[in-house]
Amino acid sequence: MLRLLPGLATRLLQGLIVVFTAATLAFICLELAPGDQATALGEQVPLAVRERVRALRGLNDPLPVQYLRWMRDIVRGDFGWSVSQQRPALPVLLEASTNSLMLVAPAFVLSLGLGMLLGAWQAVHAGTWRDRWSGRLTLAVYSVPEFWLAFLLILFGHGQLGLPATGMVNDMHAYYGLLDRLQDRLAHLVLPVITVTLVGIGIFSRYQRSSLQDVLQQPFVRTALAGGLATPRVRWLAWRAALLPVLTVAGLVLPAFVAGVVVIEQVFLWPGLGHTMLMAIAARDADVVTGCVIIGSSITVLGALLTDMLRVLVDPRLATGVSRIEPTER
Amino acid sequence: MTPRALLSRASAALLSALALACAAPSDEAGNSTTGGTLVVVAPAEPRSLLPAIGEASQAAPILASLYERLADIGPTLETAGDAGFTPRLATRWQWSSDSLSLAFTLDSTARWHDGHRVSAHDVRFTFRVYTSDSVATDQGSLVSNIDSVAVVDSSTAVFWFKRRSPQQFYDATYHMYIMPAHRLDSIPLGRLAESPLARDPVGTGRFRFARWDAQQRIEIVADTTHPKGRPYLDRVIFSIAPDFGAATIKLFAGEADLLENIKPENLAQVARTPTLRVVDNPAMQYRFLGFNLRDPRNPTQPHPLFGDVRVRRALSMAVDRERVVRNAYDSLGLVALAPAPRALIPDTTAFTGLPFDLARARALLDSAGWTDSDNDGVRDRNGVKLAFDILAPNSSPAAQRLTVLLQAQFKAVGANATPQLLEINSLSERVDERRFDTYTGGWLSSPGLVGMRQTWTSTGDGNAVRYRNPVFDAAVDSALTTFDRAASRRHWAQAFQQILDDAPAIWLAEPRVFMALHRRFIVPPTRPDGWYTNLAEWRVDPAQRIDRDRIGLGGAAR
Numbered sequence: 001m002l003r004l005l006p007g008l009a010t011r012l013l014q015g016l017i018v019v020f021t022a023a024t025l026a027f028i029c030l031e032l033a034p035g036d037q038a039t040a041l042g043e044q045v046p047l048a049v050r051e052r053v054r055a056l057r058g059l060n061d062p063l064p065v066q067y068l069r070w071m072r073d074i075v076r077g078d079f080g081w082s083v084s085q086q087r088p089a090l091p092v093l094l095e096a097s098t099n100s101l102m103l104v105a106p107a108f109v110l111s112l113g114l115g116m117l118l119g120a121w122q123a124v125h126a127g128t129w130r131d132r133w134s135g136r137l138t139l140a141v142y143s144v145p146e147f148w149l150a151f152l153l154i155l156f157g158h159g160q161l162g163l164p165a166t167g168m169v170n171d172m173h174a175y176y177g178l179l180d181r182l183q184d185r186l187a188h189l190v191l192p193v194i195t196v197t198l199v200g201i202g203i204f205s206r207y208q209r210s211s212l213q214d215v216l217q218q219p220f221v222r223t224a225l226a227g228g229l230a231t232p233r234v235r236w237l238a239w240r241a242a243l244l245p246v247l248t249v250a251g252l253v254l255p256a257f258v259a260g261v262v263v264i265e266q267v268f269l270w271p272g273l274g275h276t277m278l279m280a281i282a283a284r285d286a287d288v289v290t291g292c293v294i295i296g297s298s299i300t301v302l303g304a305l306l307t308d309m310l311r312v313l314v315d316p317r318l319a320t321g322v323s324r325i326e327p328t329e330r
Numbered sequence: 331m332t333p334r335a336l337l338s339r340a341s342a343a344l345l346s347a348l349a350l351a352c353a354a355p356s357d358e359a360g361n362s363t364t365g366g367t368l369v370v371v372a373p374a375e376p377r378s379l380l381p382a383i384g385e386a387s388q389a390a391p392i393l394a395s396l397y398e399r400l401a402d403i404g405p406t407l408e409t410a411g412d413a414g415f416t417p418r419l420a421t422r423w424q425w426s427s428d429s430l431s432l433a434f435t436l437d438s439t440a441r442w443h444d445g446h447r448v449s450a451h452d453v454r455f456t457f458r459v460y461t462s463d464s465v466a467t468d469q470g471s472l473v474s475n476i477d478s479v480a481v482v483d484s485s486t487a488v489f490w491f492k493r494r495s496p497q498q499f500y501d502a503t504y505h506m507y508i509m510p511a512h513r514l515d516s517i518p519l520g521r522l523a524e525s526p527l528a529r530d531p532v533g534t535g536r537f538r539f540a541r542w543d544a545q546q547r548i549e550i551v552a553d554t555t556h557p558k559g560r561p562y563l564d565r566v567i568f569s570i571a572p573d574f575g576a577a578t579i580k581l582f583a584g585e586a587d588l589l590e591n592i593k594p595e596n597l598a599q600v601a602r603t604p605t606l607r608v609v610d611n612p613a614m615q616y617r618f619l620g621f622n623l624r625d626p627r628n629p630t631q632p633h634p635l636f637g638d639v640r641v642r643r644a645l646s647m648a649v650d651r652e653r654v655v656r657n658a659y660d661s662l663g664l665v666a667l668a669p670a671p672r673a674l675i676p677d678t679t680a681f682t683g684l685p686f687d688l689a690r691a692r693a694l695l696d697s698a699g700w701t702d703s704d705n706d707g708v709r710d711r712n713g714v715k716l717a718f719d720i721l722a723p724n725s726s727p728a729a730q731r732l733t734v735l736l737q738a739q740f741k742a743v744g745a746n747a748t749p750q751l752l753e754i755n756s757l758s759e760r761v762d763e764r765r766f767d768t769y770t771g772g773w774l775s776s777p778g779l780v781g782m783r784q785t786w787t788s789t790g791d792g793n794a795v796r797y798r799n800p801v802f803d804a805a806v807d808s809a810l811t812t813f814d815r816a817a818s819r820r821h822w823a824q825a826f827q828q829i830l831d832d833a834p835a836i837w838l839a840e841p842r843v844f845m846a847l848h849r850r851f852i853v854p855p856t857r858p859d860g861w862y863t864n865l866a867e868w869r870v871d872p873a874q875r876i877d878r879d880r881i882g883l884g885g886a887a888r
Binding site: 033034035039040042045046047048049050052053056081083084085086087091092095096147154158164165166167168169170171172174175266267268269271275276279282284 | 375544583752758759784
């Protein structure tokens, strides 16, 4: 791992540039988009009032002036002011990130774990009816629009099982006792987590199946089996060798999960990062939008970094620069 | 347990029982008439709960419950004079002999929710906020006839007016919720939005603020010590659901009790749901298709098509509004008569609109020189086609249906209309910058039609089509300033006839608005100025209570 440190510093610097570029692009795109914070107040607010809002908030300043002002604040750690929520943007972003993590963390772990298990099972049974039908099923679930999947689950989960349909907690949550509050919070997680998990399983199982199937066809597997190694042991070793593609895709999917489950958040009224960003875009709430982009791109960078580190852990040859086993002659 | 402790406990128990008995009046069956929880699905989160800053529609029900005005407008929404108004924070008022000043005497029992007494300083401070250039409030222009507010003593505030008008009392009371000076006057007005009270408000209303879980819910609870009596309900929770689909899930799943502005396609489902009922929610709104009267590329010039009144009148007569409204709104809309909902028009028989008459429409376009010279189905004149865009918001299915129907109807007289569905901010920007040929718009009217100046007169900044007619302006001005009620009706009739003749827009529809409400609520008739106006009078049928109605006013974990 120590060998990674110089590379790590470079990667972090590159990550910083990526985050900065993404945030700048978000700022510019939002400025170039039709309308601004004052427009978003709506037609019912008189034009003169909207003009005054523009003057008070410096929205009439040239774009470079606004950009430099925004950049100065970001460097100072000031994420600005949310005009749509009339409070500092930082708590808005922190709350949204926490909410997203509450939904995404269990869903990510579940979908990765279950997806890998399912994919491995499919690879072992490759070509059989079990592989074909489970593959079709996961593909079908993956292909279904997320909102439709969410509605189906609500129909079943709420209609048949009485699970809460929307929100992070019941509106009466504050009046519950401690245990009831915990139960309420967990019950509200069930349907959204299952929705995200089902989508994730479709991704991870396919990668796991494909990579494990490739490895299982490698000569070393046949050799190990012919040499008398127990099948479970051989499969375990093959599974470890097939982890790299899954870990790589997991690192890329994680940020998509955190900031990209907008539709699911909308249907379940879950005020996570994606939902917050969508609302902020509609309200032309520049500070929140750029803040969401900074968080989203930071997670992407960190996800990629984490993946690289995990890949090295799984396959130490990657740290030495040896990317594949070279045939050696005896 | 010592005798002293025992006595203390017994006293506490007795006091609690007494308090409960006082706070919860009982009906004949012995059931408490107070109590209950109303969960309202709110389509958006308010920006702020400070009046003057947060007075958008999403904050309106909460502000109306937390704060009070000096006096409230009556159910007839009569804005002239003070006869229809009922005292709120003010117990009485006195006009000066020249009617240019009005002294309000404040209710000596009125208290802010933090216990401070309401004083005339609060009134003066409120006026300062509403008229400050540092606070961009949309009510500012509506109180422009008030010159100043003076404090005579702690319970008397005097409003000084610039000129006499029938709406003086309405101006002084309707537009401003009184704000607590003792909590806000140390904050620069430009930074008022950052005040802690913006998210933890202190008012004088019959409900007090309880909690705000960002992007999730806002809760208000009954003020049991309010001098005008506690509201029947224990609490109202505004549960925030920006996505309409999710809002309906919440309603039909029984997680919410009220959904405002239910869509026509959901009405049948509400009717099929045994726990819900549909409540008429009279709203003072109307929709129109506005013609840009000036050239978008050169505003000094008239619009090449719509600068000619004959074209506007012809297109107005080409539209079968009965059919359009029926197709767009089914039975949930009425044909608009004029730029005002019929409930606010003093006399709907005193003017006549343009009829649906295709033959006259075609003849009018012929006489204006618009003919189909190349037989392509679209009229033209001097090489210019009778072709234009209709801007509409992509978020409104009703507006989209309207544009498609209008397109078909215009085609029948040789006009080529192209609907352009835009994201709401893009549409607003195009309308603000007057970069459009036509657009589908709508206004919520104010009581007494006082908003007509802002929306359709030549000085009104909401007049996006740039309609200018001094006769209309004068008629509106006269209607709003005369003290003679009969004369006011005549002036309104003249104003409506003039604008209908000039046809700067096609007045399309007055959508009827409905809300879905849980059947256990017993509610007074809803008023056009807001379903929440009498929220303190809403109650739950004791026989139909559900779990969340039985929680009581006990403390919640924060």
